[in-house]
Amino acid sequence: MPETSLSIRLLGEPVLRKKASPVKQINSLQRDTLSKMAQLMYAAQGIGLAAPQVGINEAMIVADIGSGLYKLINPKIVKKEGSQVMEEGCLSLPGIWIKVKRAKKVIVRAQDEFAKTLTLEAEGLLACVFQHEIDHLKGRLMVDYASFFQRLKIRKKLAELKTRPIDEELPESKTKSCKLQL
Numbered sequence: 001m002p003e004t005s006l007s008i009r010l011l012g013e014p015v016l017r018k019k020a021s022p023v024k025q026i027n028s029l030q031r032d033t034l035s036k037m038a039q040l041m042y043a044a045q046g047i048g049l050a051a052p053q054v055g056i057n058e059a060m061i062v063a064d065i066g067s068g069l070y071k072l073i074n075p076k077i078v079k080k081e082g083s084q085v086m087e088e089g090c091l092s093l094p095g096i097w098i099k100v101k102r103a104k105k106v107i108v109r110a111q112d113e114f115a116k117t118l119t120l121e122a123e124g125l126l127a128c129v130f131q132h133e134i135d136h137l138k139g140r141l142m143v144d145y146a147s148f149f150q151r152l153k154i155r156k157k158l159a160e161l162k163t164r165p166i167d168e169e170l171p172e173s174k175t176k177s178c179k180l181q182l
């Protein structure tokens with residue numbers, strides 16, 4: 001049965017810390033999930049979303065930085081080059097922003113929703129999004145990159161998030177010049 005509706009899971013939910021299973025057979029179920037993930041990502045004004053963030057423990061991500069929608073299955077980074085630091089947010093950690101150093105350029109190999117193998121080259125923002133989302137598939141969150149002092153600063157916010165009831169309304173995101181919600 002396809003899931004009828006998906007919702008974004010927040011820090012504290014075990015699914016966010018699990019390694020996602022590779023998708024072995026790509027069919028209408030995955031296509032349906034990917035299109036629902038994309039809808040949810042756009043509705044939340046995000047630019048990337050990984051399946052574990054909607055409670056599905058499968059290796060699938062969606063991303064759109066404004067230049068077109070990517071729906072990727074079993075994505076893997078096969079090459080990294082250079083480095084860049086970007087301030088990132090995460091739909092699973094609302095209101096928290098962390099500067100994360102990642103590769104500036106990546107080559108990603110994945111399958112599309114019809115099982116065709118793709119090789120994508122990404123740079124800058126898109127490279128950042130792919131790395132953030134592929135981290136989600138490994139159970140890794142951007143807070144894992146935070147320095148000791150950054151962690152202290154966000155500890156209170158994290159504690160609030162962990163105790164927040166799942167269906168509680170989230171506060172409006174703070175005004176931010178750079179809004180990368182992934």
Ligand code: ZN
Pocket residue numbers: 089090091092132136182
């Ligand atoms: Zn995220």
